[in-house]
Amino acid sequence: MAPAEFWFPVGAAALYLYDSARLLWQNELVFQPARRGWQVLGGTELRLAGRRVFLPNPLLPHRPQFIVRWSQGDAIASAGAEVPAALLRVLRPIAVLNILQVLLLLALPAALWGLGTGLVALAVFFLFYVLTLAALGLAWQRRAALRLPARDYWALALDALLCAPFAPNLTRKLAMRHGLDGEPLRFAARHFDDAMLVRTRILVEARVREEYADPDAAARGAAILTNVLPRLMR
Numbered sequence: 493m494a495p496a497e498f499w500f501p502v503g504a505a506a507l508y509l510y511d512s513a514r515l516l517w518q519n520e521l522v523f524q525p526a527r528r529g530w531q532v533l534g535g536t537e538l539r540l541a542g543r544r545v546f547l548p549n550p551l552l553p554h555r556p557q558f559i560v561r562w563s564q565g566d567a568i569a570s571a572g573a574e575v576p577a578a579l580l581r582v583l584r585p586i587a588v589l590n591i592l593q594v595l596l597l598l599a600l601p602a603a604l605w606g607l608g609t610g611l612v613a614l615a616v617f618f619l620f621y622v623l624t625l626a627a628l629g630l631a632w633q634r635r636a637a638l639r640l641p642a643r644d645y646w647a648l649a650l651d652a653l654l655c656a657p658f659a660p661n662l663t664r665k666l667a668m669r670h671g672l673d674g675e676p677l678r679f680a681a682r683h684f685d686d687a688m689l690v691r692t693r694i695l696v697e698a699r700v701r702e703e704y705a706d707p708d709a710a711a712r713g714a715a716i717l718t719n720v721l722p723r724l725m726r
Contacts, residue, residue: 500600501597501600501601504597504600504656504657505597505657507655507657507658508550508594508597508657508658508660508661509547509550511651511655511657511658511661512547512548512550512553512661512664513545513546513547514535514545514546514557514559515540515541515543515544515545515546516534516535516543516544516545516546516559517543517561518544518699518702518703519561519562519563519699520559520560520561520562521533521534521559521560521562521676521692521695521696522534522535522546522548522557522558522559522560523557523558523560523672523676523679523680524548524555524556524557524558525555525556525576525580526555528685529683529684529685529688530680530683530684530688531688532680532684532688532691532692532695533546533548533557534546534695534699548664550594551594553587553590553591553593553594553660553661553663553664554587554588554590554591554663555587555663555664556579556580556583556587556663556664556666556667557664557667557668558667558668558671558672559668560672560676560679561676562676562677562696562720562723563716563720576672576683578637579637579638579667579670579672582634582637582638583638583663583666583667585630586627586630586631586662586663586666587663589623589626589627589630590627590659590660590661590662590663592623593620593623593624593627593659593660594660596616596619596620596623597620597657597660599616600613600616617656620656620659621653621656623659624652624653624656624659627652627659627662628648628649628652628653628662631645631648631662631666632645638666638669638670639669639670639671640666640669640670644669648662648665648666648669675723677692677696677720677723677724678723680692680724681723681724681725681726682726689724689726692724693721693724696717696720696721696724697717697721700713700716700717700720701713704716
């Protein structure tokens with residue numbers, strides 16, 4: 493096995509995972525639609541520059557992700573009652589193309605190691621870029637619904653075209669740039685099932701208690717929980 497046949501797919505996978513990862517502040521969670529309902533994700537315990545590392549499932553690039561801020565008095569748009577369904581419909585065809593791209597990335601090692609470089613690798617690259625161009629074309633057509641200014645679109649397009657492993661994350665990036673309207677914890681109370689609502693409450697409470705663990709700050713943490721947790725009531 494030639495070194496290039498080993499390191500090329502490894503490098504592509506590493507770049508894809510790097511581009512997928514996000515850093516979450518203490519008051520941030522990730523809301524993600526699932527097969528049934530919604531999920532809440534809180535990231536890992538690994539910290540970089542004081543922020544939690546969040547790495548989504550690399551095999552599910554079609555699931556949009558929304559970083560929401562639940563903190564007291566936060567006025568940033570985070571989640572809404574009606575926008576998500578419309579947004580998910582707009583993103584669905586782009587998401588399908590992103591899944592196909594990940595499948596091609598998974599097939600690349602087998603193609604290189606089993607058949608070697610040459611026409612097979614070129615065919616994989618050609619198909620991958622065809623899918624990238626198709627996804628970018630759909631994003632351009634739907635940029636109004638995605639609330640995507642032309643400048644932001646071209647930034648995403650350059651990322652996808654200049655670094656191919658970044659392209660499968662287009663659905664995630666579009667969702668995050670679009671954002672969701674409203675207050676995130678009230679959105680969770682409306683749309684999450686009971687188990688996921690309990691998990692959201694546990695995550696929020698754990699984040700607040702961790703941040704205000706100092707005895708001198710405990711009263712402030714308790715006040716925040718008194719303000720925040722009722723929003724998770726149905």
